[in-house]
Amino acid sequence: MAAETLRKRSGKDKGSSSTFKTTKTKKEKDKPGGINKWVAVLCAVLLTIALVRVLYIKPNNLTSQSYLPLVYPECCTGSEEQLSRLWGTYRPQVYFGIRPRIPESVIFGLMWMPVHNPEYVLNHDFRHTSEQSDLKSFTWTHHDGNRFGVQVLQDKGYILETSFAKTNVMLQDWSARVKVRATGAAESPQAIHLYWYLGIEHNQSKVRISRLPNGFSVYGETSELGKFHMRYKTVNADVKVMHNAYNCGENIPLHLLTDYVKGKLKPIPYTGRGPVVTPIIVAFDPASTACSESSNIVIMQLTLPLPAEVEIVYENLNIERTVTLEGAHFDDLISSYMSDFNKKFEEKFQLKSKGYTDDHLVFAKSTFSNLIGGIGYFYGRSIVKSSEVEKPIYYWPAALYSAVPSRSFFPRGFLWDEGFHQLLISKWDNNISLEVIGHWLNLMNADGWIPREQILGNEALMKVPKEFVVQNADYANPPTMFLALESMLTSMQPSEILDHHSTLKKVFHRLTMWYNWYNTTQVGPLPTTYRWRGRNGTTDRELNPKTLTSGLDDYPRATHPTDEEYHVDLRCWMAFASRSLTNLGDLLGINVDKYRETAEILSDNDLLKKLHWTGDYFADYGLHSEVVGLKNTRVAQNVVEKRRVVRKLPQPQFVKVQGYINLFPFILMILEPSSPELGHIFSTLKSDNYIWSPYGLCSVGRSDSYYLKYNTQHDAPYWRGPVWININFLAIRALDHYAKVEGPYKDLSAQLYTELRRNVVQNMYKEFTKTGFIWEQYNCKTGKGQSVHPFTGWSSLVVLIMGEQY
Structure with a gap:
């Protein structure tokens, strides 16, 4: 046992020397002497079994799960408390992304690009994945880890705000709001391209999309979530939509989604009449076709003059509801959650009572x-090695619910x-x-080791230098848990x-x-x-x-x-x-x-x-x-x-x-x-x-x-x-x-x-x-x-x- 080992090593057992010894002991070979030859054969068999265990069982331990019961299931299908956290902003690697804590399910996210007059710079101004060099700042101003979050992103001449909120546990509805306004600076854009997407992590799902007067309607179904309905539309139905189009992609790797979308966009003349006069916009071809059964992504574009405001409403169609989480109801819910957050924050950390200013509270x-x-919620397989195997091999597929050190540089678990x-x-x-x-x-594997860096899924892999991908099972990390x-x-x-x-x-x-x-x-x-x-x-x-x-x-x-x-x-x-x-x-x-x-x-x-x-x-x-x-x-x-x-x-x-x-x-x-x-x-x-x-x-x-x-x-x-x-x-x-x-x-x-x-x-x-x-x-x-x-x-x-x- 651990304590016995240390007592022996520290010289505290009775009769042991207190002098530290650095010489390593070696196993002595058994000497049969005059023992029965059958006993010698048995010893040889036991030795062979031991060698087999060393050569074969040990490497299997590397990629075998611990025999102990899981602390929690990979998917949040356990208690009501876990189910309450089914949906969330669990995609820290993008500026705004939502997904359920279900392996290989569906993901949602936002891309955008300002409309500048008279130029556009697709490679420089397109926003999707969290990066250090893109924005002046991006920060969640309020987030309770579960029910809601409000985020402010400051870019060149404009501010974009995202908000997210959920309703009760059993309903499993959620909604999001995106607001964009110009700051009035010389570089402020006149309009904004907003691309909202739905991505399917496997192809055993169904999606059907149709246009609304001011947006889009999507019906979908997956084996885990059942049937759902999502609307992506302007908050004010009277707002002039400069351009709307959608694109469906087939068998598109989701970690390459940014490049896919940018590759489908092209500059087109803007001929509409309205408050904005801009010669060129960047858009999907409006003559898009319906999604096929093999489509795994749907990207919906709304191009709007500033200020712009859109909402995304997700509804679980497996349960009936009396109230839809949109419009004034969404505003009221965010306001209520915000009040709860501020009250709880003071109860937990007592910063006002310690004399901190309002500006300090904003910071905290x-x-x-x-x-x-x-x-975030991640799913995939680590690549691991140890001194017992010749080449790196794959860990078992696993899920991880974990915070990350940095959304822009380290959007994975450490x-x-x-x-x-x-x-x-x-x-x-x-x-x-x-x-x-x-x-x-x-x-934890069958030896008790946990990989110290979790690179689960292709999105996570894209942010990791090659030399740091393989995790070595001989190496530790401080046990800060x-x-x-x-x-x-x-x-x-x-x-x-x-x-x-x-x-x-x-x-x-x-x-x-x-x-x-x-x-x-x-x-x-x-x-x-x-x-x-x-x-x-x-x-x-x-x-x-x-x-x-x-x-x-x-x-x-x-x-x-x-x-x-x-x-x-x-x-x-x-x-x-x-x-x-x-x-x-x-x-x-x-x-x-x-x-x-x-x-x-x-x-x-x-x-x-x-x-x-x-x-x-x-x-x-x-x-x-x-x-x-x-x-x-x-x-x-x-x-x-x-x-x-x-x-x-x-x-x-x-x-x-x-x-x-x-x-x-x-x-x-x-x-x-x-x-x-x-x-x-x-x-x-x-x-x-x-x-x-x-x-x-x-x-x-x-x-x-x-x-x-x-x-x-x-x-x-x-x-x-x-x-x-x-x-x-x-x-x-x-x-x-x-x-x-x-x-x-x-x-x-x-x-x-x-x-x-x-x-x-x-x-x-x-x-x-x-x-x-x-x-x-x-x-x-x-x-x-x-x-x-x-x-x-x-x-x-x-x-x-x-x-x-x-």
Whole structure:
């Protein structure tokens, strides 16, 4: 068992030596001696079976689902609570898209293009997929993760607003509204092309379309949804429609939909009479034909003068209704939902009562809404490999309900990001968080491994560089789901825990399997040490070989990766996970003595200090050179590349890099409140040229040799200086903890908490006001937002920091 293994490795079993041993043991061969020959034959058979298991069963485990029951079904056909989330804006990879949480069903979405006089630029002005470079800003201003959402998108000379709302659970109707208005700037368009589409992810569906005086009517049927009716039309029937047409495509891959539509559009003269005089519009040929049985997409075009307003009404024809969700009824429902949202937001985060201004509330609500409004539903197969198979192979087809770090750059699920996401989402709705966590745990294979990056479906695949597609089953990622779950349980009422008891037990058993995978595959060379796998020990192109599996990518580790190194952050994650499993098991009435013992061993401050304390801070240990650099090197005729040069031979030693890694025993609250090492961290945190800044804690200290250093000829510093909000959140959370428990550093912790919290909030609010975006990271020298935007994944934790909800 896990605890027994650690006791033996730590030398705490009776009669064992307390000296750490690095020599690896080998299995001894059985010696038959004088035993019966039939016993020898039996041993040979057993050995053959064992070899078969190693050679064949192990690879099958890679792509076999865990034997444990699923936490939740892939489709939301379970409880009424799940069914209430059947429809949603679950397509974060596009600016506005709606789909049900049903694998291979139907999708809906919006494309648009402004009508400029006298020119049009199709490739530059066409909008569909979420991109960093298209719009001045795009943000959900309000989104509750389920019933409704309102989004504002600012482009060149115009503002487009989308809204979405649903009715009751059983009816399963929803409606959407699109409003467009010119800003009055010189570049403002005169009109807008709005393309609303319906895409079928498989061809076992029926669609029939017809024109309305001011739009279109579509009847459809799928095996999962039954019969439905959708209308796409102007809100005001008297508005002059400049052009309307539709196009049906057959067997069109939906991830290529943008290119398909652009390829079908062409400039045509506008001859209509109305308030707009524009010589050319971009349109489908109005002489389109009816959809055939093999059509899998329908795109409906309305070209309207500004201001323009259209609505999309989806009705489930399997149930009768008395009220249609359109017109004034839609407006009233949005208004009601908005009021509910504002009231609940204050109840949960109490920002008004803390004295924040209305502008701060706009910032906080937008930040939160973009995280929860960025939840998507994905379906597909991961491509995986391990040391047990020769070539990458496909995982089983699976669904994932998950938030995403960035709609524009990372519109897919990331394992360690998701734990941070659910810290905030669970404060809003435990049901959503539990289901997200359940979906992630459903992806566990028979060994207990979960792919750390989820690239499910062709749309997701299009956004991923080739080298990052294949997921390696030998590699881990920080188990931040334990963070989210522990936070969730502390805020749950006893009645809620009772209601979710069955689900939590399924979660617990999958978590133990996941935990045991870490505790057997990611162990280090010494007792109670751990090591991230996946580092490249042979490259000479990197200043310091990356450790992508740690989540900290290019953060400097030992310069020469070997199996003998061990990492302080992973040890702290395992200590935290052990403690969390213990707490959850106690809550559920499950015997967790083995995890409790493991937690005690890994939380032993003396042992932690012996393994990782340099005398000034906690650090990794490995084969490390303190003097390395990148140098221009001729690698071929007329080809010069930067290659690493080692100016001082590496030695087994602590990796004395000043930065985030030093803080993990503190930020994961492994250190005792009376620990002298904790006091040393607090007293040096604001030292000159260390990691303190007016904008938050910098990832690497300003005096460190790795500060802002490129890792290769082209790889700019990533975790080598910039301020990251997830680590700052953990630091602020830990400071709040140590400020509230008795200890010699209580007052100092409270002082640091107040300052660091103020610095992070003020800078993020300032950058949001200036740019309209939340950013992936912030410049350590200037506080400027940089890298990916919008990045409302873990950067949205600023809402919890503002509300002091940890």
